[in-house]
């Protein structure tokens with residue numbers, strides 16, 4: 330599709346640990362359209378963060394490798410960029426918000442110093458202009474007393490305020506694409522709702538595209554236009570948000586939806602999908618989800634399903650095997 334800002338094609342990533350090589354990303358395909366919020370969901374270990382680090386060019390250099398595929402950003406394959414070229418994109422055209430703000434804020438520099446840095450790097454601005462821009466962006470994310478906050482250190486702020494600073498850091502250079510990896514998981518529920526609302530508004534005001542990574546389908550329902558469901562390093566379903574909730578096609582997605590807490594089920598025991606996501610070295614033949622799937626039949630244990638399509642709704646499951654729908 331020509332209106333895509335990001336296209337990931339058949340991405341495969343390997344990690345080396347000791348003598349062993351594992352492949353936690355095993356042929357991932359998706360597109361992020363300009364201006365849309367695309368959710369990436371899946372349980373812990375499904376490969377969400379590794380995928381986002383790959384887009385940012387932040388995979389550990391010595392132990393990991395993109396072995397196949399393409400990450401196409403605004404028409405260019407960025408998988409083989411040199412670090413120097415990546416620095417021009419990172420924080421400037423693509424920025425990222427991490428789950429735990431303290432891991433990306435430096436404790437020994439003030440908020441003002443840290444927010445000035447990307448502008449010094451990417452923009453030709455005077456000191457005065459930079460300070461004005463920093464205060465401006467802090468106001469935009471709803472931080473009170475911005476003139477004082479710029480002289481404070483990260484530990485002097487609450488968790489919610491630190492996450493707002495992280496968002497302002499990601500916004501500074503007006504990126505085209507923002508990747509948010511579990512941006513609110515570390516926050517309590519009321520603050521979480523505020524931050525999500527803030528991100529929604531900011532995305533609209535700044536005309537950005539947003540890749541929102543979360544294991545929380547409630548967050549997805551609140552924020553996203555479309556959703557990519559990841560499982561064990563593969564994409565098992567892609568759907569527009571209403572379709573995903575009204576007519577999930579993959580048994581894994583159904584399991585995730587059934588595990589969502591609702592007000593009515595509070596008293597009952599919450600459903601959970603039996604078993605765990607296989608580690609990359611435990612994956613054998615057949616469908617990756619077969620050993621946990623309540624609907625699996627013999628073929629599922631023997632042959633890897635292709636991706637089946639019903640219009641834009643994709644599902645990697647043998648149950649969707651209607652001949653006309655097969656796309657791969």
Ligand SMILES: Nc1ncnc2c1ncn2[C@@H]1O[C@H](COP(=O)(O)OP(=O)(O)OP(=O)(O)O)[C@@H](O)[C@H]1O
Nearest residue numbers: 344353372373374375376377378379380544608609
């Ligand atoms: N640096 C690394 N070296 C080796 N293996 C790694 C490394 N980082 C991640 N992995 C493996 O890659 C797989 C995917 O991990 P990833 O962090 O992307 O999962 P995730 O979907 O983000 O999970 P979570 O919801 O817990 O954040 C896991 O099996 C993990 O153990």
Ligand SMILES: [Mg+2]
Nearest residue numbers: 377378379510
């Ligand atoms: Mg993660």
